[in-house]
Amino acid sequence: MHTSTTSTNALMPWSAQDLAQATQGSWYKERTPNTQIKRILTNSRHAESGDAFLALKGERFDAHTFVAQVQTQGCEVAIVERPIDDVEIYQLVVADTRLALGLLGAFRRKSxxxxxxxxxxxxxxxxxxxxxxxxxxxxxxxxxxxxxxxxxxxxxxxxxxxxxxxxxxxxxxxxxxxxxxxxxxxxxxxxxxxxxxxxxxxxxxxxxxxxxxxxxxxxxxxxxxxxxxxxxxxxxxxxxxxxxxxxxxxxxxxxxxxxxxxxxxxxxxxxxxxxxxxxxxxxxxxxxxxxxxxxxxxxxxxxxxxxxxxxxxxxxxxxxSAVAAKGRLNFIRKKQYLCIDDTYNANPTSMLAASHVLSQQQGIKVLVMGDIGELGDTATSEHQKLGEQLSHFAIDQIVAVGEYAQAVSVAATGPVPVAHFETQAQALPYLIEMIKKHQPQTMSFLFKGSRFTHMETLMADLMETL
Missing domain, CATH: 3.40.1190.10 (Mur-like, catalytic domain)
Incomplete structure (x- = not known):
């Protein structure tokens, strides 16, 4: 089977002419490197000899401040929006480094x-x-x-x-x-x-x-x-x-x-x-x-x-032979307990889908759900809708954690009980107590929430106690 990584495949090198042509940029003071460039990087910490460092700018950062640093690491080429004085590094000046990154990607794709x-x-x-x-x-x-x-x-x-x-x-x-x-x-x-x-x-x-x-x-x-x-x-x-x-x-x-x-x-x-x-x-x-x-x-x-x-x-x-990505319905067993790690991300549709998977597991079935982000003005109503729907699922308990946990709890009209907590630190003792109460029964837990909630942390903390 062929790998889908680039670890064993050599990257195609870039010439100075390729870089200028792809980005529509020009070499500062017409100084051009005469060796091929092996990689284009945006992370200054990894830049080394043979690389070109592309200095991105954002609202809160400006990587142009790292050009002198990458030179000390052996990096000989930088792609910049404005030339940096007092450095020996070759500088390719472009109109916009963010767009230059796109142009370089498109150039590589076309080749x-x-x-x-x-x-x-x-x-x-x-x-x-x-x-x-x-x-x-x-x-x-x-x-x-x-x-x-x-x-x-x-x-x-x-x-x-x-x-x-x-x-x-x-x-x-x-x-x-x-x-x-x-x-x-x-x-x-x-x-x-x-x-x-x-x-x-x-x-x-x-x-x-x-x-x-x-x-x-x-x-x-x-x-x-x-x-x-x-x-x-x-x-x-x-x-x-x-x-x-x-x-x-x-x-x-x-x-x-x-x-x-x-x-x-x-x-x-x-x-x-x-x-x-x-x-x-x-x-x-x-x-x-x-x-x-x-x-x-x-x-x-x-x-x-x-x-x-x-x-x-x-x-x-x-x-x-496909393998699930980390945090995508990964099944982790410890003693008589199953933890389903679906913590990579969440939206209302995927929360319902994962909860259906939980309902097909063994023993006492517990959904541990974090907040769902990026819902804008509909955040409260979407969490309420989820509380209403999930409370009718074939599961035994919902433990909601986060800012909208109470919205989930308030709207739950079905037979599934809902406990709500603002923080993971508050939820953990409740989960531990639940396990003690149901010993020695089999239990299945689903952990899921949007990326920013880091529900994998709560899962890891609970598994340490098992």
Missing amino acids: CHDLKVVALTGSSGKTTTKEMLGSIFSQLAPTLVTRGNLNNDLGVPMMLLELTEQHRYAVMELGANHQGEIDYTSHLVAPDVAGILNIGTAHLGEFGGREGICQAKSEIYQHLKASGCAIVPKNDDFTVKIEQKTQSFQCLSFGEGGDVYATDIQLQSESTIFLLHTPKGITQIDLPFAGAHNVDNALAATAFALALDVPLQVIAQGLA
Whole structure:
């Protein structure tokens, strides 16, 4: 199996002429390095001989102040908006270093002629679908996959800079914090296949509603190659609007009623079996992921792979060997206790999906939920809606932690009891007491919340007491 990292593949070097051409910049005092540049970095701590340090500027920082420092570390080239005096380092002056990073990423992408690029976005499921696709394509050839959350206007070009001559596939996750961001990043990646997984409620605050989210996500099709394929969710509330954006492309749809769909779904506590139906045939999928939502993710991954003519057998093998990303429904066992780590992030849709997985586990089932961010003015009402829905699930207890924990508790009208706490420090003794009360019974805990809540800390603290 081919790796999806660049650790064993040499990065393509840059010449001084390449850098100037890509960024439309000019060398300060016409001094140009005569050696090739191996890497372009934005982190001054890692800059060394053979690197080019790109000095980004933000609201609270200006990396131009580190140019002298990187010179002492052996770095001979800096890409800057304004030249720094009293340094010997070669300086490429550009209009805007943030945009220069994008131009460099796009330049590297264009220089990879044998590369097929998949771009995906959505309100939930991006990380898991990305990992599934990485597993599928890696059966065939070296594949670059977006790492962590490098899916914004800085992260996407940083990932493109990791492309090597060995890569044949790239799976690029595109996120959106504002209108126009996906238009920008999809232009950089120039995808052969582009698609939306779903239109949910993540980032409601930034876009003022799901219509705005749909508009932002649909930008992913704007730079799809004319000969490319658009991937469309068939049973989303916004399917019709998405289909209007993709009329000029060849399309593949996934989900019930789509080109790629599932039947005979057997949801198990930690895995799923289903029959995969595609225009290329039918096959059984043994998916090492729990939950109906991960069937949807697997269908999406299948559609993306089929668009690049990946054989059905390879897709099945890739899905069977896919591994969940850290903090994405990871099952951790200790004695008679199961902790489900789904702490990577959260939105209302994914909170419900993960709670369904919890309901299929053994013993006393406890949801430990943190706040969900980026909901704007709807934060209180969305947490209340969750409290109402989750209190009717087949689980035994909800422990809500954070600013909106009380909103969850107040709205819970179902049979599931809800305890609410402002802080993790307050919640921990309650959880410990609950375990003592139910000993020696089997217990299953789901920990989930938005990234800023760091619910993995509470999970680790509880596991230390088991």
